Amino acid sequence: MSREAAVKRLKISKATLYRHIRKGYLRTRPVGNTIEVSVKDIEQLERSEKVGIPFPVNKLTIANLAATVRRLERDLETVVRILNIRHEKLNLTETELVHLYKVVDQYSKKGWSPHVEEPLAGYFMRLRYDQLETLSTKIKDPQPWKPFFRLASTMAKSPYNKELEDLLEKGKENIDSLSKLWVEFHGGSEKRFEALVRDGAKPIKKLLRYLVKQQTPPKSPYQTT
Numbered sequence: 001m002s003r004e005a006a007v008k009r010l011k012i013s014k015a016t017l018y019r020h021i022r023k024g025y026l027r028t029r030p031v032g033n034t035i036e037v038s039v040k041d042i043e044q045l046e047r048s049e050k051v052g053i054p055f056p057v058n059k060l061t062i063a064n065l066a067a068t069v070r071r072l073e074r075d076l077e078t079v080v081r082i083l084n085i086r087h088e089k090l091n092l093t094e095t096e097l098v099h100l101y102k103v104v105d106q107y108s109k110k111g112w113s114p115h116v117e118e119p120l121a122g123y124f125m126r127l128r129y130d131q132l133e134t135l136s137t138k139i140k141d142p143q144p145w146k147p148f149f150r151l152a153s154t155m156a157k158s159p160y161n162k163e164l165e166d167l168l169e170k171g172k173e174n175i176d177s178l179s180k181l182w183v184e185f186h187g188g189s190e191k192r193f194e195a196l197v198r199d200g201a202k203p204i205k206k207l208l209r210y211l212v213k214q215q216t217p218p219k220s221p222y223q224t225t
Helices: 003-010 014-022 039-050 059-086 094-110 114-126 129-139 146-157 162-185 190-215
Strands: 028-031 034-037
Touching: 003 014, 003 034, 003 039, 034 039, 094 114, 094 129, 094 146, 114 146, 114 162, 129 162, 146 162
Parallel strands: none
Antiparallel strands: 028 034
């Protein structure tokens, strides 16, 4: 039937009808200069509404629902992981903490392997301010947050594993907060922090260029320009 007749029969607006069509609830076909809506789909939609289901039950809607459920399950897993990690302090000895600092400093300058992204995201989220104080004393670095800031920022911008983007972003947020606190508590200012970030961003830009080059597939010798 015509779209106008479908609107009257279903007692819905044209916008709702078009939304049903876009979602695949109602199939259409061109007939001459007009578009007709499947009567079978309209009947299915009417039956579905009688039992409280706001869409027709068919292969397409079931497939869409299954995909949505899988996506929500992945999102829920990520949220649970973030909450569990963020509430657990990073439990490292002073020696292990210094080793972590050196590893992070090296990765922030030379790049990292894909398999270290998830554990490092956890370290970034669980690092605490007092551990920065410990690092500053042990390694004599007045700005111990900078390697963490560089690496967390770079990894969040260009992760190898896109499924870890949320974890890396939350880790970056924690490192960013710690960095601002450090500058504030050590007699700094917002301008001072911005200047330090700009200075620390130089290795980030260099590393990002390197990563982009590494992740770009080589051109085939048979490919013409």
